[in-house]
Amino acid sequence: MSPVLQGCLTLLAILVLIGLRVPVGLVLGLCAFIGTAALLPLPAAISVMGRVPYEFTASWEFSAVPLFLLMGNIAWRSGLTDGLFRIFELGLARLPGGLAVATNLAAAGFGAASGSSLATTVSIGRIAIPQMLKSGYQPALAAGVCACSGTLAALIPPSIPLIVYGILAEQSVARLFFAGIVPGILTAIAYTVMIVLRCRFTPGLAPAARPVAQPGEVGDLLRRTWPLPALAVLVLGGIYGGWFSPAEAGGVGAMLAMLFAGLQGRLRAAMLWQACVDAARTTAVILFIAIGAFMLTRYLTLTGLPAAVASTVAALDLSPVLMLAAMAVVFLVLGMFLDPFGVMLISISVLLPLFERLGYDLIWVGIIVVKYIEIGLMTPPVGLNVFAVRSIAPDISLPVIFKGVLWFLLAEAVVMILLLGFPGLTLWLPGLLI
Structure with missing residues (x-):
């Protein structure tokens, strides 16, 4: 059997095992090791694969992952994000679907602090879904906006997927962070426009709500939430100004989150311990999958499969449009069934x-x-964010949530056309860093 064919069979086995719900990291690492042992003598295979976990985990850039996760957990658990939804609720009350728009923008703000899509979906959903249902919003819209707006955290910096991609692709994490800003804002705007237009032409989706601020409430909300935008500006501004690297920015962000929580009297030992535990647990999950993927990359290089694929596709001389369309199909099909990080x-x-x-x-x-990973988080039959919403709103069925999500997928299609057709939208901001 040729090494290239062996590599193809290994990938097929990986997809089957992941489809059978075997843990992704275990599947990637085990299949990569077995494949390498089939190509090389066992001592050589052990030597090659034995070095991979250290080579990956010793990457300085990866230290940003637990630090940014810690920053987001501290901001969330200390209550620095609690007033976000209420601020947008009061400010956008006159818009059609104002509460849904407020949920969307609050999720974007929360994502800028947490970097975690699931954490954003659950945290914002717990506040927003009961409020929207109480105001008469259709369950599909209320659940759909929470499931989809949570995905903004995967793109708006600090983004954990962008850090992992930067390490694997050997690209600047700082440039990736800044490249994600415009697409993230564009996605939030597309969601907002879609919500407003739908609610304007179908008023029954979202009855008009007129929340009234209590005396002194606005000032209190601003005092409680000002650390969040300050945190984002200081972290991204420090990276842009060259004061610290993305990895150092994670440490600075975590320290600033603790400082702001302390200034507001919300820093507690129990809270800090739980934030550290959550960050460590999430880091371990990401690390386990990433090490397996790094082992797979090393194995596939030995088989020559990536080079063979590249040569074959280059020989076909496909147009850029067809190449991008094929890439979209691959990612969307895989995203329907597999874990987003695994995809x-x-x-x-x-x-x-x-x-x-x-x-x-x-x-x-x-x-x-x-972006394709974001879309995979809300497409059936897996749609992790949809199941996250289902866990916090058990009275809303999965078909109803997916029905609400479909409209956001249409907005995503418009955004993807713009990003694919005009790469400058993505690249002009990171170009300023050069």
């Missing part, structure tokens, strides 16, 4: 040499890949 890491292992051979800007590719 990204498996696909990068195979497709990165192809992107390089075709001359695509790998910063732009990273944003497109994360």
Whole structure:
């Protein structure tokens, strides 16, 4: 059997095992090791694969992952994000679907602090869904906006998927962060426009709500939430100004989150301990999957499969439009069934040499890949964010949530057309860093 054919069979086995719900990290690492042992003598395979976990985890850039997770957990658990939804609720009350728009924008703000899509979905959903249902909003819209707006955290910096992509693709994490800003804002705007237009032409979706601020409430809300925008500005401004690297920015962000929580009298030992535990647990999950993907990348390089794919596709001389369409199909189909991190890491292992051979800007590719991951978080039959909403709103059925999500997928289609057709939307801001 040729090494290339062996690599293809290994990928097929990986997809089958993941489809059977075997843990992604275990599948990637085990299949990569078995495949390497089939190509090389066992001592050589152990030597090659034994070095991979250290080589990956010793990456300085990866230290940003637990630090940004810690920053987001502290901001959430200390209550720095509690007033976000209420501020947008009061400010957008006159818009059609104002509460849904407030949920969307509050999720974008929360995502800028947490970097975690699931954390954003659950945290905002617990506040927003009961409020929207109480105001007479249709359950599909109330649940759909929470499931979809939570995905903004995967793109708006600090984004954990962008950090992992930057390490695997050997691209600047700082440039990836800034490349995600415009697409993230564009997605939030697309969601807002879609919500407003739907609610204007179908008033029954979202009855008009007129929340009234209590005396002194606005001032109290501003005092409680000002640390959140300050945190985002200081972290991103420090990276842009060259004061610290993305990894150092994670440490600075975590320290600032503790400082702001302390200034507001919300820093407690129990809270800090739980934030550290949550950050460590999430980091371990990401690390386990990423090490397996790194082992798979090393194995596939030995088989020559990525180079063979790149050569074959280059020989077909497909137009850029067809290439982008094929990439979209691959990511969307995989995203319907597999874990989003698994989709990204498996696909990068195979497709990165192809992107390089075709001359695509790998910063732009990273944003497109994360966008497809976002979409995968809300597409059936898996749709992790949809199941997260279901866990906090058990009275709303999955078909109803997916029905609400479909409208947001239409907005995503418009955003993707713009990002694919005009790469400058993604690249002009990181270009300022050069």
